Each structure stands twice: as C-alpha cells, then as structure tokens.
Amino acid sequence: MTSRLLCRLERHTPLSAEERHALDLAATNTVRRFNARDTLLKQGAPADRIFIVLDGLACRYKLLADGRRQISEFMLPGDLCDIRTFTVPRMDHAIAALSPVDVAVLSMEAVQRLTAMPGLARALARNSILHQSILREWLTNIGKRTAFERIAHLLCEISERLRIVGLMSGDTCDLPITQSDLGDVLALSSVHVNRMLMELRRSGLATFHNRRLVIHDPAALRRVAGFDPDYLHLDSLSAAA
Amino acid sequence: MTSRLLCRLERHTPLSAEERHALDLAATNTVRRFNARDTLLKQGAPADRIFIVLDGLACRYKLLADGRRQISEFMLPGDLCDIRTFTVPRMDHAIAALSPVDVAVLSMEAVQRLTAMPGLARALARNSILHQSILREWLTNIGKRTAFERIAHLLCEISERLRIVGLMSGDTCDLPITQSDLGDVLALSSVHVNRMLMELRRSGLATFHNRRLVIHDPAALRRVAGFDPDYLHLDSLSAAA
DNA sequence: CGAGCCCTTGAAACTCGTCAATGATCGTGG
DNA sequence: CCACGATCATTGACGAGTTTCAAGGGCTCG
Numbered sequence: 270m271t272s273r274l275l276c277r278l279e280r281h282t283p284l285s286a287e288e289r290h291a292l293d294l295a296a297t298n299t300v301r302r303f304n305a306r307d308t309l310l311k312q313g314a315p316a317d318r319i320f321i322v323l324d325g326l327a328c329r330y331k332l333l334a335d336g337r338r339q340i341s342e343f344m345l346p347g348d349l350c351d352i353r354t355f356t357v358p359r360m361d362h363a364i365a366a367l368s369p370v371d372v373a374v375l376s377m378e379a380v381q382r383l384t385a386m387p388g389l390a391r392a393l394a395r396n397s398i399l400h401q402s403i404l405r406e407w408l409t410n411i412g413k414r415t416a417f418e419r420i421a422h423l424l425c426e427i428s429e430r431l432r433i434v435g436l437m438s439g440d441t442c443d444l445p446i447t448q449s450d451l452g453d454v455l456a457l458s459s460v461h462v463n464r465m466l467m468e469l470r471r472s473g474l475a476t477f478h479n480r481r482l483v484i485h486d487p488a489a490l491r492r493v494a495g496f497d498p499d500y501l502h503l504d505s506l507s508a509a510a
Numbered sequence: 511m512t513s514r515l516l517c518r519l520e521r522h523t524p525l526s527a528e529e530r531h532a533l534d535l536a537a538t539n540t541v542r543r544f545n546a547r548d549t550l551l552k553q554g555a556p557a558d559r560i561f562i563v564l565d566g567l568a569c570r571y572k573l574l575a576d577g578r579r580q581i582s583e584f585m586l587p588g589d590l591c592d593i594r595t596f597t598v599p600r601m602d603h604a605i606a607a608l609s610p611v612d613v614a615v616l617s618m619e620a621v622q623r624l625t626a627m628p629g630l631a632r633a634l635a636r637n638s639i640l641h642q643s644i645l646r647e648w649l650t651n652i653g654k655r656t657a658f659e660r661i662a663h664l665l666c667e668i669s670e671r672l673r674i675v676g677l678m679s680g681d682t683c684d685l686p687i688t689q690s691d692l693g694d695v696l697a698l699s700s701v702h703v704n705r706m707l708m709e710l711r712r713s714g715l716a717t718f719h720n721r722r723l724v725i726h727d728p729a730a731l732r733r734v735a736g737f738d739p740d741y742l743h744l745d746s747l748s749a750a751a
Numbered sequence: 752c753g754a755g756c757c758c759t760t761g762a763a764a765c766t767c768g769t770c771a772a773t774g775a776t777c778g779t780g781g
Numbered sequence: 782c783c784a785c786g787a788t789c790a791t792t793g794a795c796g797a798g799t800t801t802c803a804a805g806g807g808c809t810c811g
Contacts, residue, residue, distance in 0.1 A: 313740075331650045334736055339650040356636045361643055361741040395597045401642055402602050408649050409572045409580040412697030416767070447789060456653030458768050463791060478790095479776080495575055499554075500602040657799075688757065699800055704759060719758095720808085 270373070271296045273347030273434040274321055278392040280433065281502070288389045295383060296321050296373040303327075303366040305445075312363040318374050319350035325370030326445055330453065331362045340454045341407070342400065343367075343427070347434040351397040352380050368445035399502055406500045411456045414495070419455045420465045421494035424475055428484055429501055440484040444477065511614070512537045514588030514675040515562055519633040521674065522743070529627050536624060537562050537614040544568075546686075550605040550613065557601050559615050560591035566611030567686055571694065572603045581695045582648070583641065584608075584668070588675040592638040593621050609686035640743055647741045652697045655736070660696045661706045662735035665716055669725055670742055681725040685718065 271293045278284065284292070300323065303309060309320060309327060320327070327344040341362065344350075354360075355377045375383075384390040403426070410422050427444065431437050448466065449459040457465075469475045474490045476483045484490055512534045519525065525533070541564065544550060550561060550568060561568070568585040582603065585591075595601075596618045616624075625631040644667070651663050668685065672678050689707065690700040698706075710716045715731045717724045725731055 329646070331646065333650070333654055337654040339653040341646045341649050351639070351642070353635045353639050356632065357639055357643075357743060358745075359740075361743075362646060391597065394594045397638075398592070398594050398598050401592070401645070402598075404642070404645050404649065405570070405572065405582045405603055408582050408645065408652065409574070411649065412580040412652050413574055413578040449789080459789090460769080460791085461767055464767090467791080499600075502598060502602075504599075690757080700757090701759085701801080702799060705799095708759080 270300070270323055271321070273323070273436075274349060276434045277347045278389075278396065281395050282388055282392040284388045284392065285386075288386050291383055291386065292389065295375055295379050296323070298379070299374045301372055301374055303370050303372065305366055305368050307366045309364040309366060309372065310360055312360055314360050316354045316357050316360050318376055319352060319354060319380065320344070320364065321349040321373040321375065322346055323371040323373060326367040327364060327370050327372070328367050328450075328454075329362050329364050338453045339456065340450070341404065343430075343454070345427075345430055345434070346436060348400075349375075349393075349396060351400065352384065352393050353397065355380065367450055402500045402502065407454075416455070416457050416461055416465050417468060418494055419457070420451070420462065420469065421474065421490050422496050423451070423455060424469075424477070424482060424484065425487075425491055425494050425496040425498075426501070428482070428487075429498055429503065433503070440487055442482050443480060444482045445480050511541070511564055512562070514564070514677075515590060517675045518588045519630075519637065522636050523629055523633040525629045525633065526627075529630050532624060532627065533630065536616055536620050537564070539620070540615045542613055542615055544607040544611050544613065546607055546609050548607045550607060551601055553601055553604040555601050557595045557598050559617055560593060560595060560621065561585070561605065562590040562614040562616065563587055564612040564614060567608040568605060568611050568613070569608050569691075569695075570603050570605050579694045580697065581691065582645065584671075584695070586668075586671055586675070587677060589641075590616075590634075590637060592641065593625065593634050594638065596621065608691055643741045643743065648695075657696070657698050657702055657706050658709060659735055660698070661692070661703065661710065662715065662731050663737050664692070664696060665710075665718070665723060665725065666728075666732055666735050666737040666739075667742070669723070669728075670739055670744065674744070681728055683723050684721060685723045686721050 274292065274296065275284070275289060310318070312332065322344045324346050328340045329342040329344070330338050330340045332338050344364070384393060406426070410419050414422060428437055428440070428442065431442050436442055448462045451457075452459040452462045455462065466477050469477075474484070474486050474493065476485065490496070515533065515537065516525070516530060551559070553573065563585045565587050569581045570583040570585070571579050571581045573579050585605070625634060647667070651660050655663060669678055669681070669683065672683050677683055689703045693700040693703045696703065707718050710718070715725070715727050715734065717726065731737070
C-alpha cells in the first residue's frame with residue numbers, strides 16, 4: 270500500500286525496517302476511497318487528520334467569496350500532507366479529490382507515533398519542505414511565466430513527480446484531470462488552457478488528450494518552460510545533515 | 511532584540527523563561543546588518559543558516575533565466591525562516607534585503623539547541639505553518655484576484671502582520687519598499703502598480719507615498735480586497751493540541 | 752547642485768478572458 | 782445495444798485588463 274510513499278521518502282532518507290513497517294501499518298489501517306469532486310476536508314474544518322494519497326489525484330484549493338477557485342497543490346500518489354497542520358486549529362483551505370482516490374487517513378496520535386522514530390521524523394520534515402518548495406515554484410510560474418510557458422512547466426513537473434513513484438511509462442502517463450482543473454492550477458481560463466494545449470500539440474512538444482499525457486520532446490518542452498528541476502530535489506540521498 | 515519575535519511566537523505558544531532566554535541569546539549572538547538590495551543567501555548556496563529579521567524588510571525571491579523576478583515572501587521584523595530548510599542541501603531561491611535590515615544568523619547547531627526545548631519546537635513549527643499558509647494565500651491572490659484587489663489584499667495583510675509586532679501606529683506604518691518591489695510581489699508591472707495605488711488613493715481607501723502607508727478606511731479596504739484574516743491565524747492562544 | 756532612482760502619466764499593443772456555439776466523449780438507463 | 786444527457790473539449794469573435802514603451806517630473810543623497 271505504501272510503496273509509492275516509500276519511493277518518495279527513501280529517496281533522501283533511508284528508513285529502518287521498523288520504520289517502514291510502522292508506516293505501512295499506519296497507511297493500511299484506515300484507507301478510504303473518494304470519488305472525483307468529493308471533499309476530503311473542508312475549509313474551516315478542524316485540522317485533525319492528514320492524508321496519504323495511495324492512488325488517484327487530489328488537490329488543495331482555496332475558494333473566494335464569488336466562487337473563483339485556486340488550486341495550490343497537487344497531491345499525487347505517494348504524497349502526504351504536512352504533519353505540522355496539527356499545530357493549527359482549522360483548515361484555511363480545502364482538500365478535494367480530482368479523480369477517484371484511495372487515501373490513508375492519519376490521526377494526530379498516529380502521526381505522533383510515527384514521528385517518534387527519528388528516521389521518519391526526518392523524512393516527513395523533508396517531505397514538507399519539498400511541498401513548500403513546489404508551492405514557491407508555482408507562485409513563480411503563475412506570477413512570471415506566460416500561459417504557454419506555464420503549462421509546459423507544469424507538465425514537466427508532473428512528469429518528474431510521477432516518474433519517481435513509477436507512474437510514467439517512458440514519456441506518457443495518465444492524468445485524470447480536466448482542462449478546467451488545469452486552469453484553476455495555472456490561473457488561466459479553461460478556454461485559454463485549451464488553446465495552449467493545442468499549440469503544444471501543434472509544435473510537437475506534448476499531447477494531452479483523453480486524460481493521457483504524452484511528452485514527445487522532453488528536452489524542448491523543458492527549454493520552452495524554463496524548467497529547472499532543482500526545486501524538486503530529485504537527487505537521491507544527497508548529503509544533508 | 512527579540513521582542514518582536516516573541517510577540518509572534520508567544521501569540522500562540524507560551525514560552526518558559528528559560529526558552530525566552532535561549533532565544534534571546536541565540537538572536538543577539540550573531541547580528542548582522544545588510545543594506546537594501548544586499549543578498550543574504552544566494553540561490554544555489556548551501557542552506558546552512560537561517561535568519562531572524564530584527565528590523566527592516568527582507569524577502570525571498572526566485573529569478574528566471576531572463577531576469578524576471580518573483581518575490582515569494584516578505585520577511586518582516588519578528589519573522590524567522592523555516593527551521594527545516596536545513597534538511598535540504600541547497601537553496602532553491604534567494605533571500606535579499608529590501609531595505610536596510612538587522613538580522614540574527616542562526617546555525618544548524620544553534621537551532622538544534624533551541625528545538626530541544628519543547629515549547630520552542632512547537633512555536634517554530636507553528637511559525638513555519640503560518641508562512642506556508644501565507645504563501646498559499648499569495649498564490650490565490652496572484653492567481654485569482656484583479657490588480658486592484660491584489661494590492662488592497664496585500665496592504666491588509668501587511669498591516670495586520672505589522673500590527674502584531676507593534677509597528678502600526680493606528681492605521682499607518684513605514685513600508686520601505688518601492689512600487690517595483692510591490693510589482694514583483696504581486697506579479698504586476700510597476701506601472702500598473704502605480705495606477706492601482708492612484709486609484710486606491712482617489713477612492714479614499716489607502717495612500718502609499720514616500721514609503722509610508724496610511725489606511726484611511728480599513729473596513730472598506732478589506733471589503734474590496736475580499737480579505738479574510740483567517741489564514742494569518744491571528745487568534746491568540748487558540749486551543750490546539 | 753547634480754545624478755540617479757523612483758514616481759507619474761499617456762498612448763498603443765498584446766495577452767488573455769468572456770461569451771457563445773458546436774462537437775466529442777462517457778456513463779446511464781431504456 | 783442504442784439513445785440520451787451531461788460533462789468536457791474545441792473554436793471563433795470580441796472585449797477587457799494589463800504590459801510595454803516613452804517621456805517628464807519629483808525626491809533624495811552625496
């Protein structure tokens with residue numbers, strides 16, 4: 270159940286057999302399935318649980334008073350929430366499923382048991398930093414890149430993140446989201462997302478069709494996106510104290 | 511030296527005299543002054559130190575290859591960096607001074623000594639979560655709000671954050687940044703920032719002139735901004751386990 | 752008193768959003 | 782198995798918001 274999570278965590282921090290086992294136990298204990306568009310945790314609700322995404326796609330988002338929605342994080346298989354959300358009383362954003370998802374639900378007590386183990390504590394801290402780093406890159410993406418660059422950049426990121434957990438077959442993957450979802454991530458209208466996807470297709474860089482992404486020319490896609498994967502900290506087992 | 515930091519931390523987590531003292535010691539130990547535009551930590555540099563801003567204004571930013579700059583965080587007096595940056599080998603963004611700043615520089619060892627104390631560990635975790643929460647709000651701000659709303663929202667946020675550390679006199683404060691800096695925060699051109707500031711002034715909501723911000727009508731400013739301060743977790747000493 | 756940076760304003764161009772209509776795809780039930 | 786409805790993708794025309802370019806004016810500091 271936790272193989273994808275382990276792919277992610279053990280990339281930087283080796284875990285003991287005991288730690289792996291504890292994680293596996295926690296993740297198989299309370300698995301829940303949600304349908305696409307289901308809300309996992311409402312904005313304003315008590316922040317009393319966190320999730321591990323086992324399969325499918327979820328997201329964090331904020332809603333403005335008039336219904337405008339901004340997605341601030343993709344939660345891909347193997348991703349887990351920041352364990353420090355427990356230090357805050359209530360959610361200032363929501364978590365929802367973009368496709369059908371299987372998630373493990375962890376209580377504060379479960380997390381405390383896990384973080385008592387030093388290797389896991391390190392791995393989870395590192396996980397949180399990664400997501401913060403991605404968030405900063407998204408801000409830059411939306412703030413400073415053109416619509417075309419933005420989409421290209423997001424597709425580069427997604428493919429790298431999915432590759433880590435073994436969900437890329439060469440340069441193609443399933444991506445069970447709509448163009449409107451992409452728009453809410455990239456701060457673009459769904460119409461304009463469509464136009465840019467068409468241009469990506471015409472220029473032979475990538476095709477996103479029927480919930481399936483094919484990257485035809487990864488190098489060129491990275492180039493037009495200005496994609497520098499540093500922020501994903503992909504380097505395995507780097508030296509860090 | 512650390513009174514503003516203590517304002518921030520003790521808002522949610524009471525600290526023992528010993529903890530306060532340890533913090534004060536750490537912060538007075540290695541104080542450095544930087545000029546406006548100085549770089550405190552370069553993108554790509556080892557992430558081997560963190561900062562407490564004692565006075566002045568700093569920021570985190572990312573630079574694209576062609577020079578476009580996106581500021582992703584304001585570091586106001588009393589703010590301190592996420593302690594988990596040590597889990598990552600190198601900086602994926604830069605830290606620079608926007609105005610002359612006094613900062614305390616903390617090594618990993620110094621931080622480890624501090625986080626050995628449970629109250630401080632809690633307070634620092636909570637601090638990190640707050641900044642992540644602000645980052646998410648900024649993403650929403652840039653992604654989903656109009657230029658006018660965006661500026662109004664940022665001014666609301668800044669005034670609330672400065673108020674906590676005692677740097678608001680009624681509804682006015684010093685804000686030693688340029689309109690071009692504001693543009694790099696808000697993902698707007700400096701020209702358009704200027705136009706929106708003019709409109710804010712004309713409509714009697716707020717005036718930003720000569721590095722000085724005056725909010726004439728806080729309620730109206732919040733209204734046009736759609737500002738909901740929940741994400742700043744201002745509520746003192748809320749119940750959180 | 753001058754130099755440099757910052758602010759201010761206008762005009763023109765462009766990117767992207769909105770509106771609207773058509774077509775494709777998928778799941779559901781007759 | 783096909784028909785239907787709903788959701789999603791696609792395309793065009795038009796308009797709004799924002800950027801860029803350019804020039805002038807003001808403030809501040811040496």
